[in-house]
Amino acid sequence: MGTLESITSRPLLLLIAGVKGAIGSTMVLASHIMRRQPEMITPYLTTTALWSDGGAVAPVHVAGWDVSQQSMSQTLILHRVVPESLWRKDRDRLDEMPLAPAPKAGLSVSAQVDQLLEDIDAFRKTWPDAQPVMINLLPACSECGLATGDAIEKMDGGRFPDLAYARAAIAAGIPVVNFTPNDLGDPALVTLAAEKGLPLVGRDGKTGQTYFKVVLASALKARQLRVDGWYSLNILGNADGRNLMDPDCARGKLANKTELLDDVLGYRVGEAYGESAHKVHIDYYPPRGDAKEAWDVIDIKGLFGLPMSIRVNLQGRDSILAAPMALDLARWVLLLQAVGRGGAVPELGFFFKKPEGETPATTYEDQLRALKKLEAFCREKLAT
Ligand SMILES: NC(=O)c1ccc[n+]([C@@H]2O[C@H](COP(=O)([O-])OP(=O)(O)OC[C@H]3O[C@@H](n4cnc5c(N)ncnc54)[C@H](O)[C@@H]3O)[C@@H](O)[C@H]2O)c1
Structure with a gap:
């Protein structure tokens, strides 16, 4: 099993x-900058204390797949997440990264898995000492989901590309983080992951508006302030925002963003009106790029049922919030793999809008408590 230090001192290999x-490109950049200026990255990770127990921070390598043919530097310019001044000196190294083309959409899932396994093998040979983790950052998809009787192996891989990546990872003995809203929806795969002691965790990173929604809703619940209605609006101008304008692609994300409020509060918001009074809207607004803005109007009731109201305005940055969480999750799944905890891990609900697994904690304090307990469990296992 090894010690905590034997895990935290080894390099990470993120397969994205x-x-x-x-x-993805923000994570690539963070991994490069971490080597020369760790102070720009590590203070913003929640796993820093856990991972620094062993001393110096181990390097993070990144490899992966994309359908885009653009170089990494062109990609960084396109996304407008990080100013060029921060990465200009890394340009050559960024453009020389060993990345692989995504498997062709027309291939069956099983042919896609075969190609991915070859790529994984090559990436492992490049960094033989590193501990690999698969991170799913594919777009929210419209046709994802499995129907009863679907022969997954023969299915057209392009219909639900996430499946091949998750299957290849589990076949190669690699844990998986599903940061997307896409439901991998394959209980057999989760069972296999559990049997092999490989965490397969997700889904839908809880990065900005929804994170603060859980915090606020938990605080209102603790004070017995009744939520009468909650209106949430987001504008964002990145590719994710454009993709979410397709109602089929947005369905899963909107459901994940909406359902969790009732779960935190323990009652249906809007039950007095006979319909949900929790509304969530996402609007693609190109001028903003990755700089997402979110508004929340929260109507609450206090003593005598008298109404009050709260306004929240988050001026965030989508990928700046998301990238460190994905890196934290990579560390978590390695730790869990080391202690033999495979399959879904509902204790990681702190990180997700729709935590997979049975009875995940719903309120903020319960999610933090679950995370601390999980850390204590891992530490204890690794100390014995
Ligand atoms: N940013 C956030 O705060 C946040 C929060 C929760 C969930 N998410 C989810 O994370 C995911 C990634 O977000 P993003 O903003 O990086 O999206 P993005 O659209 O910028 O990136 C998706 C990448 O996947 C590539 N791609 C498409 N099909 C592929 C395939 N078959 N194989 C390999 N690559 C392929 C695209 O070319 C693109 O580069 C999305 O599903 C998003 O909904 C994001």
Whole structure:
């Protein structure tokens, strides 16, 4: 099993599906900058104390796949997440990264898995000492989902590309982080991951508006202030925002963003009106790029049922919020793999809008408590 230090001192190898996306390219950059200026990265990770127990921070290598043919520097310019002044000196190294083309959409899932396994093998040979983690950062998809009786192996891989990446990772003995809203929806895969002691965690990173929604809703619940209605609006101008204008692609994301409020509060918001009074809207607004803005109007009731109201305005940056969380999750799944905890891990609900697994904690304090307990469990296992 090894000690905590034997895990935290080894390099990480992030294998990213969608490595040239806004989050993927931000993670690439963070891994490069971490080597020369760790102070620009490590203070913004929640796993820093856990991972620094062993001393120096181990390097993070990134490899992965994308359908985009653009170089990494062109990709960084396109996404407008990080100013060029921060990465100009890394340009050559960024453009020389060993990335692989995504498997062709027309191939069956099983043919896609075979290609991905070859790529994984090559990436492992490049960094033989590193501990690999698969991170799914593919776009929210419209046709994802499995129907009863679907023969997954023969299915057209392009219909649900996430499946091949997750299957290849589990076949290669690699844990998986599903940061997307896409439901991998394959219980057999989760069971296999559990049997092999490989965490397969997700889904839908809880990065900005929804994170603060859980915090606020938990605080209102603790004070017995009744939520009468909650209106949430987001504008964003990145590729994810453009993709979410397709109602089919947005369906899963909107459901994940909406359902969790009732779960935190323990009652249906809007039950007095006979319909949900929790509304969530996402609007693609190109001028903003990755600089997402979110508004929340929260109507609450206090003593005598008298109404009050709260306004929240978050001026965030989508990928700047998401990239460190994905890196934290990579560290978490390595730790869990080391202690033999495979399959879904509901204790990681702190990180996700729709935590997979049975009875995940819903309120902010319960999610933090679950995370601390998980850390204590891992530490204890690794100390014995
Ligand atoms: N940014 C956030 O705060 C946040 C929060 C929760 C979830 N998410 C989810 O994370 C995911 C990634 O977000 P993003 O902003 O980086 O999206 P993005 O659209 O910028 O990146 C997706 C990348 O995947 C690539 N891609 C498409 N099909 C592929 C395939 N078959 N194989 C390999 N690569 C392929 C695209 O070319 C693109 O580079 C999305 O599903 C998004 O909904 C993001």
